[in-house]
Amino acid sequence: MLANLNFNRNSPFSFIEYGFQAYYAYVFLMVWTHPELHPVSLINDLAVLMAFEFIMVHSGVFMAVMPKKWSLFVFFPLYGLFAYSFNESVVNTNILYIYLLTVLNRMRFAFSNVAPEVRVYQMGKSAAKAVFYFFLILAVCIGNSIIPPFGLTNEFLEKSHYFQTVKSSGLFIEKPYVPICMGFIYYALPVLYFVYRIIKGFGKKEFSQPGKLMFSRTTVKSNKF
Secondary structure (H helix, E strand, O other): OHHHOOOOOOOHHHHHHHHHHHHHHHHHHHHHHOHHHOOHHHHHHHHHHHHHHHHHOOHHHHHHHOOHHHHHHHHHHHHHHHHHHHHHHOOOOHHHHHHHHHHHHHHHHHOOOOOHHHHHHHHHHHHHHHHHHHHHHHHHHHOHHHOOOOOOOHHHHHHOOHHHHOOOOOHHHHOOHHHHHHHHHHHHHHHHHHHHHHHHHHHHHHHOOOOOOOOOOOOOOOOOO
16 A cells, blocks of 8 residues: 555655644644634644744745755744744744644755755645635635634633633634634645545556556558559
8 A cells, every 4th residue: 555655745754744734633633613612722823823824824925936055044044933932922833843844844954955846836836825824814804703713612711711812813813713714724725635646546557557458559551463
């Protein structure tokens, strides 16, 4: 079964990346539907995480395009400053550490030589992800009134003293179910598409096994009388 996995397109780093994204999607969904099972600080941290993703979503493009020196001595410290500011906005840093592992995975192009086609594929994927983020954040902000709060009702937020723990304000903080809904969609859809491609690849492998179907090519010569 492992032989059917296309490691040329789906490197081990891809499986690590989508594994982290599946974990994020699960956390966002659980906090959205059952916030009482988690620390109240995690609600704020997930909301800030989605705002921070606006900056970090471009990291894959920059690390794939820029020379190594720029990646190591310019973008790496720059993203470090963003990470520090993000750390100052969250209450609990556990999600930050997990997220930084994802960022390091995105920045692997700064530390290794990869084939040009892999860089082009990564650039396209990162650009598509940035566009997806842009349209998704517009959709949830415009349609925030129709997003179901599920467990993140005003009664729960007041009762859990959520508003006393946050360090900032705005739509994402005052209505945390908006960024948490966005986070679930943002991380879940790419994982589902990745799984779909893997399953589709299995099907192609099965139908392309040698010896299953044989076609012969014959040449017919016409005799002139």
